[in-house]
Amino acid sequence: MDKNLIGKSVLVVEDDPKIRQLVKIYLQKEGYEVIEAADGLEAKEKIEQFDPCILLLDLMLPKISGEEICRWVREDLKSMMPIIMLTAKVSEKERIHGFKLGADDYVVKPFSPGELMVRVEAVLRRTASRCGKLTFTGFTIKPAKGEAWIRGEQLDLTHFEFKILHIFMQHPNQVLSREQILDFLYENNEKAVSDRTIDVHIKHLREKIKEKTPKNYIQTVRGMGYKFVAL
Amino acid sequence: MDKNLIGKSVLVVEDDPKIRQLVKIYLQKEGYEVIEAADGLEAKEKIEQFDPCILLLDLMLPKISGEEICRWVREDLKSMMPIIMLTAKVSEKERIHGFKLGADDYVVKPFSPGELMVRVEAVLRRTASRCGKLTFTGFTIKPAKGEAWIRGEQLDLTHFEFKILHIFMQHPNQVLSREQILDFLYENNEKAVSDRTIDVHIKHLREKIKEKTPKNYIQTVRGMGYKFVAL
DNA sequence: TTTATTTCAGCTTAATCAAACATTAACAAT
DNA sequence: ATTGTTAATGTTTGATTAAGCTGAAATAAA
Numbered sequence: 263m264d265k266n267l268i269g270k271s272v273l274v275v276e277d278d279p280k281i282r283q284l285v286k287i288y289l290q291k292e293g294y295e296v297i298e299a300a301d302g303l304e305a306k307e308k309i310e311q312f313d314p315c316i317l318l319l320d321l322m323l324p325k326i327s328g329e330e331i332c333r334w335v336r337e338d339l340k341s342m343m344p345i346i347m348l349t350a351k352v353s354e355k356e357r358i359h360g361f362k363l364g365a366d367d368y369v370v371k372p373f374s375p376g377e378l379m380v381r382v383e384a385v386l387r388r389t390a391s392r393c394g395k396l397t398f399t400g401f402t403i404k405p406a407k408g409e410a411w412i413r414g415e416q417l418d419l420t421h422f423e424f425k426i427l428h429i430f431m432q433h434p435n436q437v438l439s440r441e442q443i444l445d446f447l448y449e450n451n452e453k454a455v456s457d458r459t460i461d462v463h464i465k466h467l468r469e470k471i472k473e474k475t476p477k478n479y480i481q482t483v484r485g486m487g488y489k490f491v492a493l
Numbered sequence: 494m495d496k497n498l499i500g501k502s503v504l505v506v507e508d509d510p511k512i513r514q515l516v517k518i519y520l521q522k523e524g525y526e527v528i529e530a531a532d533g534l535e536a537k538e539k540i541e542q543f544d545p546c547i548l549l550l551d552l553m554l555p556k557i558s559g560e561e562i563c564r565w566v567r568e569d570l571k572s573m574m575p576i577i578m579l580t581a582k583v584s585e586k587e588r589i590h591g592f593k594l595g596a597d598d599y600v601v602k603p604f605s606p607g608e609l610m611v612r613v614e615a616v617l618r619r620t621a622s623r624c625g626k627l628t629f630t631g632f633t634i635k636p637a638k639g640e641a642w643i644r645g646e647q648l649d650l651t652h653f654e655f656k657i658l659h660i661f662m663q664h665p666n667q668v669l670s671r672e673q674i675l676d677f678l679y680e681n682n683e684k685a686v687s688d689r690t691i692d693v694h695i696k697h698l699r700e701k702i703k704e705k706t707p708k709n710y711i712q713t714v715r716g717m718g719y720k721f722v723a724l
Numbered sequence: 725t726t727t728a729t730t731t732c733a734g735c736t737t738a739a740t741c742a743a744a745c746a747t748t749a750a751c752a753a754t
Numbered sequence: 755a756t757t758g759t760t761a762a763t764g765t766t767t768g769a770t771t772a773a774g775c776t777g778a779a780a781t782a783a784a
Contacts, residue, residue, distance in 0.1 A: 303611055325608055330615055338618060340664065407668055408717045420739060421716035459741055461763065484749070484762060651728060690730055692774065715773065
């Protein structure tokens with residue numbers, strides 16, 4: 263995966279440029295980063311390239327069908343990425359078939375953009391936990407994979423640096439004491455390590471972040487600890 | 494059957510030598526072993542002789558038609574071999590007729606070689622279970638038979654090396670901890686084996702892969718485990 | 725036997741830690 | 755205001771520790 267998107271991203275896979283454009287505008291208004299694909303082949307490329315948070319997938323596509331894309335995401339990528347299918351088909355049978363393929367929701371064309379937005383929000387809420395992705399102010403981390411990005415650029419972190427970023431992302435805009443951070447690093451308290459060690463880890467993490475962006479996301483709160491903030 | 498083909502093999506049945514050549518080059522670039530047939534009669538011979546993994550079948554052929562070949566494969570050979578039909582015909586009726594004959598997919602001429610490759614990959618993946626095969630970035634394994642190939646070249650693996658490759662192929666692009674790998678090697682946890690043992694198995698597996706290709710598909714992720722990646 | 729698996733010990737590299745010193749922030753005394 | 759004091763934090767450094775690799779020997783399995 264060469265790039266990781268910041269915040270909430272949607273890949274819209276739809277061959278009709280009018281519908282694509284309409285959906286795009288509405289999504290952007292809601293603060294989503296929108297990627298587009300006009301056919302199945304392009305969709306696969308974009309998914310591999312960007313790994314979006316959610317997929318809006320037309321079923322009738324040139325080159326590779328929506329069904330095949332869905333199957334590919336689930337079985338080959340082994341991804342739990344939320345998928346909402348867009349389709350003209352309405353029969354119950356078709357719908358069940360879609361869910362069997364692993365879709366999370368179904369929107370029947372023609373749909374109102376408002377309805378689509380509601381469903382997107384709903385699906386994201388429902389699937390937030392299983393996505394394995396955490397995002398905040400341009401940072402994205404995948405705890406399971408031990409990968410972290412800032413505004414699409416991958417951060418090369420050590421195990422501890424990653425864990426510190428992880429606990430920060432779990433508690434953004436909140437002061438974390440050195441003790442809290444230590445407890446998170448050594449889950450079961452096996453080791454007695456000096457508070458000051460955290461300072462050094464924080465320094466390293468700050469340096470690696472500063473390589474990618476000049477902003478300082480890790481604020482120190484004198485006498486209390488550190489706070490990870492939105493900028 | 495006089496010859497047993499390694500890895501992924503394709504029989505291209507097409508009377509136009511230009512198209513045949515083009516398709517051949519693209520397939521070989523992807524690591525397929527390509528066999529060619531210029532007419533229906535030759536096609537039957539080659540199928541009997543080589544039993545390829547997949548058939549790319551032009552419908553308009555000299556001597557014996559593509560339809561007849563398809564019927565013959567399914568009804569007389571009783572083979573489930575994947576078949577992709579290549580044709581200039583476009584009508585829905587024709588397409589349905591093709592699927593009725595037992596084709597797995599349809600590519601309409603003129604096609605882009607890229608699209609054809611995608612469809613070949615897709616069909617092979619879709620039919621993998623019925624063929625008992627798993628493929629990823631040039632690797633192919635047959636879990637039932639314990640055989641593995643990289644880009645057509647057979648890998649001579651021990652039982653454990655094979656199992657490790659197997660779990661990697663099931664979870665590509667994902668970090669697997671030593672513990673996860675051990676759990677897979679000793680399914681029911683009968684044995685307590687040192688983590689370091691995994692290192693050694695990985696080393697051997699890497700060596701055997703490196704004999705065939707210089708690329709390093711098994712990345713170590715310090716503090717986490719190993720990751721099998723596409724390159 | 726031969727072959728596969730496992731452990732072990734030495735080695736290399738990278739990560740972690742703590743101590744020493746430098747800097748800053750808060751604030752009291754001037 | 756300016757200065758001094760102190761405690762907290764930042765930074766640098768080098769030692770220590772841990773992770774992973776490797777070759778070889780020991781053990782188990784075929």
